[in-house]
Amino acid sequence: MAFSSFSYPCNLMVVGASDPRKQSLFASSLFGGASDLLCFHQQHRLLKGRKRSCISASLSERGEYHSQRPPTPLLDTINYPIHMKNLSIKELKQLSDELRSDVIFHVSKTGGHLGSSLGVVELTVALHYVFNAPQDKMLWDVGHQSYPHKILTGRRDKMHTMRQTNGLSGFTKRSESEYDSFGTGHSSTSISAALGMAVGRDLKGRKNSVIAVIGDGAMTAGQAYEAMNNAGYLDSDMIVILNDNKQVSLPTANLDGPIPPVGALSSALSRLQSSRPLRELREVAKGVTKQIGGPMHEIAAKVDEYARGMISGSGSTLFEELGLYYIGPVDGHNMDDLVTILREVKSTKTTGPVLIHVVTEKGRGYPYAERAADKYHGVTKFDPATGKQYKGSAPTQSYTNYFAEALIAEAEADKDIIAIHAAMGGGTGLNYFLRRFPERCFDVGIAEQHAVTFAAGLACEGLKPFCAIYSSFLQRAYDQVIHDVDLQKLPVRFAMDRAGLVGADGPTHSGSFDVTYMACLPNMVVMAPSDEAELFHMVATAAAINDRPSCFRYPRGNGIGAPLPPGNKGVPLEIGKGRVLIEGERVALLGYGTAVQSCFAAASLIESHGLRITVADARFCKPLDQALIRGLAKSHEVLITVEEGSIGGFGSHVAQFMALDGLLDGTTKWRPIVLPDRYIDHGAPVDQMVEAGLTPAHIAATVFNILGQTREALEIMS
Amino acid sequence: MRCGVILPGAGMAPLHLRHRGGAAGAGAFGWMPVKNPGLRAVGLKTRAAVKEGGKVGASFYDLLGISEGGSLEEIKRAYKKMARKYHPDVSPPDLASEYTRRFIELQEAYETLSDPGRRAMYDRDLARGLQFALSSRRRFDQELEEKAAWKNRWQDQLETLKMRSKQRDSMENLSWGARMRQAKG
Numbered sequence: 001m002a003f004s005s006f007s008y009p010c011n012l013m014v015v016g017a018s019d020p021r022k023q024s025l026f027a028s029s030l031f032g033g034a035s036d037l038l039c040f041h042q043q044h045r046l047l048k049g050r051k052r053s054c055i056s057a058s059l060s061e062r063g064e065y066h067s068q069r070p071p072t073p074l075l076d077t078i079n080y081p082i083h084m085k086n087l088s089i090k091e092l093k094q095l096s097d098e099l100r101s102d103v104i105f106h107v108s109k110t111g112g113h114l115g116s117s118l119g120v121v122e123l124t125v126a127l128h129y130v131f132n133a134p135q136d137k138m139l140w141d142v143g144h145q146s147y148p149h150k151i152l153t154g155r156r157d158k159m160h161t162m163r164q165t166n167g168l169s170g171f172t173k174r175s176e177s178e179y180d181s182f183g184t185g186h187s188s189t190s191i192s193a194a195l196g197m198a199v200g201r202d203l204k205g206r207k208n209s210v211i212a213v214i215g216d217g218a219m220t221a222g223q224a225y226e227a228m229n230n231a232g233y234l235d236s237d238m239i240v241i242l243n244d245n246k247q248v249s250l251p252t253a254n255l256d257g258p259i260p261p262v263g264a265l266s267s268a269l270s271r272l273q274s275s276r277p278l279r280e281l282r283e284v285a286k287g288v289t290k291q292i293g294g295p296m297h298e299i300a301a302k303v304d305e306y307a308r309g310m311i312s313g314s315g316s317t318l319f320e321e322l323g324l325y326y327i328g329p330v331d332g333h334n335m336d337d338l339v340t341i342l343r344e345v346k347s348t349k350t351t352g353p354v355l356i357h358v359v360t361e362k363g364r365g366y367p368y369a370e371r372a373a374d375k376y377h378g379v380t381k382f383d384p385a386t387g388k389q390y391k392g393s394a395p396t397q398s399y400t401n402y403f404a405e406a407l408i409a410e411a412e413a414d415k416d417i418i419a420i421h422a423a424m425g426g427g428t429g430l431n432y433f434l435r436r437f438p439e440r441c442f443d444v445g446i447a448e449q450h451a452v453t454f455a456a457g458l459a460c461e462g463l464k465p466f467c468a469i470y471s472s473f474l475q476r477a478y479d480q481v482i483h484d485v486d487l488q489k490l491p492v493r494f495a496m497d498r499a500g501l502v503g504a505d506g507p508t509h510s511g512s513f514d515v516t517y518m519a520c521l522p523n524m525v526v527m528a529p530s531d532e533a534e535l536f537h538m539v540a541t542a543a544a545i546n547d548r549p550s551c552f553r554y555p556r557g558n559g560i561g562a563p564l565p566p567g568n569k570g571v572p573l574e575i576g577k578g579r580v581l582i583e584g585e586r587v588a589l590l591g592y593g594t595a596v597q598s599c600f601a602a603a604s605l606i607e608s609h610g611l612r613i614t615v616a617d618a619r620f621c622k623p624l625d626q627a628l629i630r631g632l633a634k635s636h637e638v639l640i641t642v643e644e645g646s647i648g649g650f651g652s653h654v655a656q657f658m659a660l661d662g663l664l665d666g667t668t669k670w671r672p673i674v675l676p677d678r679y680i681d682h683g684a685p686v687d688q689m690v691e692a693g694l695t696p697a698h699i700a701a702t703v704f705n706i707l708g709q710t711r712e713a714l715e716i717m718s
Numbered sequence: 719m720r721c722g723v724i725l726p727g728a729g730m731a732p733l734h735l736r737h738r739g740g741a742a743g744a745g746a747f748g749w750m751p752v753k754n755p756g757l758r759a760v761g762l763k764t765r766a767a768v769k770e771g772g773k774v775g776a777s778f779y780d781l782l783g784i785s786e787g788g789s790l791e792e793i794k795r796a797y798k799k800m801a802r803k804y805h806p807d808v809s810p811p812d813l814a815s816e817y818t819r820r821f822i823e824l825q826e827a828y829e830t831l832s833d834p835g836r837r838a839m840y841d842r843d844l845a846r847g848l849q850f851a852l853s854s855r856r857r858f859d860q861e862l863e864e865k866a867a868w869k870n871r872w873q874d875q876l877e878t879l880k881m882r883s884k885q886r887d888s889m890e891n892l893s894w895g896a897r898m899r900q901a902k903g
Contacts, residue, residue, distance in 0.1 A: 199894075202895065202898040202899075202902075203898070205902060233893070233894075234893065234894045234895050235893030235894060235895030235896055236894065236895040236898070237895065237899075325875075325879055325882070326875070327872050327875045327876065327879065328868075328871075328872055328875075329868050329871075329872075330868065330872055331865055331868060331869075334865075337869065337872075341872060341876065344876045344879070344880070345876075345879070348879055348880055348883045349883060350883045350886045350896075350899055351879060351883055351886075352886065352893075352895060354879070367838070370838065370841070371786075371841045
């Protein structure tokens with residue numbers, strides 16, 4: 001009777017058995033593989049009595065996970081996917097469990113993206129088992145779920161360097177390994193790239209497979225549909241795997257709990273998963289086709305198709321209409337199912353584009369992640385046994401938090417203020433805004449282009465929309481910014497978080513170009529706060545600018561401890577006015593944004609050598625404070641503009657003005673300090689600044705070099 | 719498979735016997751079994767909620783009075799304590815029906831939370847905001863049935879894929895991909 005047999009999972013393995021084969025036989029003989037359907041990992045507690053043969057780490061009694069890394073005998077033998085080819089399905093399951101614990105323990109030491117990687121462990125193993133990377137191309141959309149893939153493709157020994165300077169990238173990267181077919185970081189690009197690779201393969205006459213793995217969140221972006229539409233039209237052989245874990249927004253929750261589907265698409269996907277086929281009717285339809293027999297092949301196919309269409313309900317027809325053959329839903333944690341399907345699809349010639357709808361659970365296999373509202377999407381270092389993350393204690397909060405508080409304060413005073421973000425409620429801090437003003441915060445899914453034009457529409461109706469989109473993600477919506485907002489002079493406010501270098505996420509996420517691409521637009525007001533207090537004032541300023549678009553940028557990281565305005569309510573600044581912070585002589589450092597802090601530090605370095613220089617905060621890149629620049633140019637020998645942005649930004653605008661104003665016709669020198677003309681790899685923020693040449697030491701050395709005091713410059717740099 | 723309601727008599731028969739391996743079935747325990755108390759409990763609970771307007775918010779953890787991270791020992795202890803209080807045999811006669819109802823709820827709570835698998839599912843539902851999660855056994859069976867239905871469906875889809883692929887390039891298929899495949903031979 002009640003064996004509760006379902007709760008004896010294949011997880012006899014996860015306990016780190018010393019003799020995996022014996023245990024797997026035991027499991028299969030008892031339950032004939034039926035237990036594979038569902039794996040409940042907490043079961044190990046009840047099995048504690050059985051695993052006497054286990055020499056490995058003990059499960060902590062109170063916690064629900066290993067406190068020490070369990071042995072991974074099978075994973076230790078796999079360095080590359082080719083080593084997996086001789087494994088049986090049972091061994092693949094054991095490999096999945098070992099891989100899972102490996103991911104958990106690695107991420108616990110380095111931080112990174114956990115939940116998504118855990119959800120695709122079985123899928124990764126199945127893919128590498130059935131297909132032959134690197135000839136077969138595997139593309140991981142966004143790339144943050146590629147940790148198991150990296151472990152299996154020769155980078156396990158480097159996993160401790162994940163997201164660190166000179167270490168593994170947190171996303172897939174072509175220059176890192178031949179197994180990473182395409183560089184990712186932003187979402188929804190995988191199907192497009194995969195189609196390109198499939199067509200390229202066809203043109204070159206090759207025969208490999210091309211597989212793109214894309215999540216349901218990334219499916220909300222338009223590019224995925226553009227790609228699928230084109231794929232359906234071209235009819236080239238390729239496989240798209242839709243990894244559906246019902247987590248459409250990131251982190252996958254707001255402050256109070258998980259987020260329900262953000263759009264109609266996610267509802268459609270849910271319906272797909274849950275629609276119950278009328279099996280009897282299908283059986284009848286199948287029986288009819290069987291009777292019709294061989295010569296009536298085509299008619300039979302049609303009948304079956306009609307039966308399918310009648311019964312499988314809505315949703316799959318969306319992909320079918322686009323021209324992809326839909327298979328699914330499939331249990332994404334069932335190794336048998338996955339391997340069977342992938343094998344079948346691989347062995348079928350001429351499939352055209354196929355979409356396999358795989359249902360997984362984010363954070364699967366790690367109890368704390370399964371229960372957490374955000375499924376441990378992105379974590380800092382944590383303790384595996386208890387799931388507690390080590391939150392560093394900082395005296396100040398992040399600029400993101402300050403922005404959210406500033407916006408809430410503005411919205412309290414003005415009921416027209418609306419906040420919009422693109423599936424980044426946690427990352428932009430707008431989850432706080434959502435909690436306070438649930439009717440005035442809009443999450444549009446991963447759709448930056450739509451977000452901008454949507455904001456433009458709101459502005460037409462007299463509302464005051466704030467688009468909080470990361471600097472690098474706003475790149476996706478550039479035409480909408482120009483055509484829909486700036487050209488029509490609609491008062492949309494852009495709050496660009498993650499401006500400048502961003503540390504561990506690397507060049508895909510760094511906001512290097514926003515000053516350049518925003519300041520060249522005719523109607524845009526462009527400003528940047530030098531500290532958190534200025535941020536509050538600039539939010540207020542943006543709220544007050546109602547006749548033209550405006551934007552402001554702020555970096556990742558914490559504030560410097562400036563005193564905040566009372567009640568979190570900033571005071572609007574005078575537009576186009578900067579300020580001088582330190583009065584000095586000979587050299588003026590004109591900083592833009594948080595680079596001003598580096599200028600301060602540089603000034604104190606220089607002061608120790610006996611020279612007191614001027615430090616000014618430009619505040620506005622557009623319109624420039626012309627009087628300030630004229631004054632600085634006339635009273636100093638050298639004017640150095642400092643910004644954490646690429647060429648073509650603040651410094652270029654200053655130079656343009658100076659040239660037109662005749663300020664460069666005399667003896668005044670102008671020098672820019674900008675990000676170098678290359679991409680700065682991921683790493684610790686400090687290391688990145690050194691690499692970019694933007695540290696206070698670099699600035700001070702530049703000053704001395706221009707003054708001809710090269711010895712002092714060398715001193716500072718060594 | 720349900721083993722009926724396993725309730726201790728006044729002497730508190732060992733609770734741990736009841737759960738795993740249903741061989742020690744209903745007969746070993748002294749009290750009058752309520753048929754399918756799990757399902758009934760759902761009905762009762764929702765009815766109670768309608769009556770009292772707001773009890774639906776209480777999760778199993780709240781019922782037992784423990785925190786969500788409670789260990790098995792804590793759950794057992796809490797259940798024993800509550801059972802001792804609410805067991806119909808020891809309840810004051812005028813509160814018998816209410817106490818019985820609570821007892822049944824407690825029983826369901828204990829059954830769900832003491833089974834790690836069902837507890838995991840319940841915790842997931844809780845995280846998703848389904849405060850009064852469906853009777854976990856029913857959800858369990860529902861999920862299994864759904865997965866089986868999925869398997870049937872994709873097996874059919876694979877068959878159809880294979881059938882279609884044979885005809886794919888033979889029909890008047892002028893798609894770019896078909897032309898390339900034909901050229902390759």
